[in-house]
Amino acid sequence: MSSLQNTPLSEQLRIVLFGLRNSGKSYLMNNIFEKEVSIVSDNAGTTTDPVTRSMEMGILGPVSITDTAGLDDIGELGALRIRKSVDRLSVCDISIFVTRADLPPKEEEKKLFYEIAEKNKVVVFALTFADNSINEEKINWVGNYPKVLIDNVGKKGLDELKKTLISLSDKLEYEITPVEGLVSENDFVILVTPIDLAAPKGRLILPQVETIRDLLDRDCGILIVKERELKYFYDSLKIKPKLVITDSQAFSKVAADIPDDQMLTSFSILFARKKGDLSYFVEGIKKLKSVPPDSKVLVLESCSHHKQADDIGTVKIPRLFKQLVQSKVEFEFAHNIPDEKKLKEYFLTINCAGCMVSKNRMKRRLEALKENNVYSINYGLFLAWVNGLLPRALEPFPLEYELYNRD
Numbered sequence: 001m002s003s004l005q006n007t008p009l010s011e012q013l014r015i016v017l018f019g020l021r022n023s024g025k026s027y028l029m030n031n032i033f034e035k036e037v038s039i040v041s042d043n044a045g046t047t048t049d050p051v052t053r054s055m056e057m058g059i060l061g062p063v064s065i066t067d068t069a070g071l072d073d074i075g076e077l078g079a080l081r082i083r084k085s086v087d088r089l090s091v092c093d094i095s096i097f098v099t100r101a102d103l104p105p106k107e108e109e110k111k112l113f114y115e116i117a118e119k120n121k122v123v124v125f126a127l128t129f130a131d132n133s134i135n136e137e138k139i140n141w142v143g144n145y146p147k148v149l150i151d152n153v154g155k156k157g158l159d160e161l162k163k164t165l166i167s168l169s170d171k172l173e174y175e176i177t178p179v180e181g182l183v184s185e186n187d188f189v190i191l192v193t194p195i196d197l198a199a200p201k202g203r204l205i206l207p208q209v210e211t212i213r214d215l216l217d218r219d220c221g222i223l224i225v226k227e228r229e230l231k232y233f234y235d236s237l238k239i240k241p242k243l244v245i246t247d248s249q250a251f252s253k254v255a256a257d258i259p260d261d262q263m264l265t266s267f268s269i270l271f272a273r274k275k276g277d278l279s280y281f282v283e284g285i286k287k288l289k290s291v292p293p294d295s296k297v298l299v300l301e302s303c304s305h306h307k308q309a310d311d312i313g314t315v316k317i318p319r320l321f322k323q324l325v326q327s328k329v330e331f332e333f334a335h336n337i338p339d340e341k342k343l344k345e346y347f348l349t350i351n352c353a354g355c356m357v358s359k360n361r362m363k364r365r366l367e368a369l370k371e372n373n374v375y376s377i378n379y380g381l382f383l384a385w386v387n388g389l390l391p392r393a394l395e396p397f398p399l400e401y402e403l404y405n406r407d
């Protein structure tokens with residue numbers, strides 16, 4: 001299997017082609033992939049929904065490239081398409097601004113560019129129609145930003161575009177791996193993975209798979225056990241594990257079966273750090289002491305996974321919250337962040353580990369929550385707190401451990 005097939009979409013670097021209608025985005029997409037992935041036509045607005053394909057790109061590794069609808073689309077449907085394009089744009093790592101080299105910049109393009117520059121996006125200009133005479137005003141407008149002249153018909157400029165994208169690698173913010181900074185070569189780690197009704201048939205879940213792979217990449221030894229067998233195997237070990245990582249739902253049993261001085265955390269906390277903002281979640285946990293009655297709490301899951309009767313997000317966490325934090329709260333559930341007006345209604349959000357979404361998407365979500373003064377926690381931290389295992393589960397993260405203990 002290639003690394004492309006092994007790498008979930010959420011872990012791939014995201015590149016988005018955007019621009020006005022008929023700027024040559026879809027043509028460029030097809031030329032990059034050397035096959036027809038987007039429909040090309042002379043009629044403006046042929047690309048309706050974003051089209052995404054993946055490829056390997058040198059040191060950038062597996063990348064996903066998305067062709068979006070023109071940002072000057074018209075009508076009610078056009079407005080919807082623009083919303084989808086803007087959504088992709090706001091969570092991408094690199095944006096490729098596709099614009100005609102033979103025309104001066106249009107007002108919509110100037111406005112668009114201003115918005116992107118404001119968001120500090122890493123941007124590359126693909127100046128299409130470069131087989132025509134080049135417009136000086138366009139070149140001056142692009143200024144010192146990385147730019148590549150593209151002739152889609154003659155298929156020229158494509159290698160240069162890929163080289164330019166690769167050259168931007170040091171400007172990108174990379175998502176850390178699950179155990180980054182926590183283990184060293186030859187460390188021994190125990191992973192506790194309950195195989196219960198909630199576990200998918202015949203496989204492990206993504207956070208477990210990614211953690212195993214990361215530990216192997218770091219030349220660590222791994223013991224993978226269910227929570228029932230943990231004590232037996234732990235007691236027969238000759239070397240002390242550097243770390244025990246458990247599923248959040250087995251926290252209390254695992255903590256009871258290993259010595260108090262054994263470093264312990266959960267997959268969900270690793271992913272809170274990897275995808276989100278662990279310090280922000282720790283601040284949120286400290287607010288659990290003062291949740292006002294009649295406040296609203298939003299459970300934010302990032303995908304619609306198959307739900308069991310005692311589902312963690314919709315059943316277990318709301319039940320524990322009402323028993324241990326505040327009985328008079330109203331729970332709501334969503335997969336996407338609501339609009340600003342609705343968001344302001346919530347005191348707190350409880351976020352899943354976000355294993356299926358990119359760090360950028362989670363970052364955008366958390367920024368919106370912070371801007372609207374909504375506190376946030378995540379499943380793993382909440383379950384550790386419920387089981388009396390905070391701050392212990394934060395010991396591997398000195399900054400957040402200190403933050404939790406600070407008044």
Ligand code: SF4
Nearest residue numbers: 302303352353355356
């Ligand atoms: S709900 Fe969240 S943690 Fe669960 S599988 Fe989906 S993205 Fe991952």
